[in-house]
Amino acid sequence: xxxxxxxxxxxxxxxxxxxxxxxxxxxxxxxxxxxxxxxxxxxxxxxxxxxxxxxxxxxxxxxxxxxxxxxxxxxxxxxxxxxxxxxxxxxxxxxxxxxxxxxxxxxxxxxxxxxxxxxxxxxxxxxxxxxxxxxxxxxxxxxxxxxxxxxxxxxxxxxxxxxxxxx
Numbered sequence: 211x212x213x214x215x216x217x218x219x220x221x222x223x224x225x226x227x228x229x230x231x232x233x234x235x236x237x238x239x240x241x242x243x244x245x246x247x248x249x250x251x252x253x254x255x256x257x258x259x260x261x262x263x264x265x266x267x268x269x270x271x272x273x274x275x276x277x278x279x280x281x282x283x284x285x286x287x288x289x290x291x292x293x294x295x296x297x298x299x300x301x302x303x304x305x306x307x308x309x310x311x312x313x314x315x316x317x318x319x320x321x322x323x324x325x326x327x328x329x330x331x332x333x334x335x336x337x338x339x340x341x342x343x344x345x346x347x348x349x350x351x352x353x354x355x356x357x358x359x360x361x362x363x364x365x366x367x368x369x370x371x372x373x374x375x376x377x
Contacts, residue, residue, distance in 0.1 A: 243313040247344040264301070268294045272304065275311070284315050302332030309345045322349035339369035 309324035
């Protein structure tokens with residue numbers, strides 16, 4: 211299968227999976243800090259989305275980190291994500307996931323750093339891009355850097371790129 215058809219397949223699979231999501235997001239006040247980043251990006255994921263292929267070992271570590279996060283064990287989630295990042299240090303999804311865990315831990319500098327790195331190596335469009343900028347905005351806001359947070363929120367609009375009509 212050519213790389214083009216793999217990409218088309220992955221994009222189509224992402225669209226189908228997004229269409230299957232039926233559970234509405236929790237009210238903002240009931241969400242963790244990271245969920246304040248994830249839920250709005252997922253709700254606005256109508257444009258072009260880019261999903262890289264993932265190493266199975268990295269996927270397993272990320273899944274285990276998700277379980278740890280859901281159990282409230284943010285330290286364990288961090289350790290698992292650090293292991294995954296040793297395997298794939300430039301994986302934008304992993305970097306952003308680590309940023310969101312750092313948000314929940316209140317490590318604002320780390321959250322902003324990971325989100326920025328994710329944006330630098332990521333697709334710069336779609337849901338991941340929106341999560342990057344929301345994370346940076348929240349981290350800056352929590353540090354009292356309101357102007358920088360406002361500028362980060364303004365960048366969100368640049369993440370929304372409509373997919374070509376043939377898809």
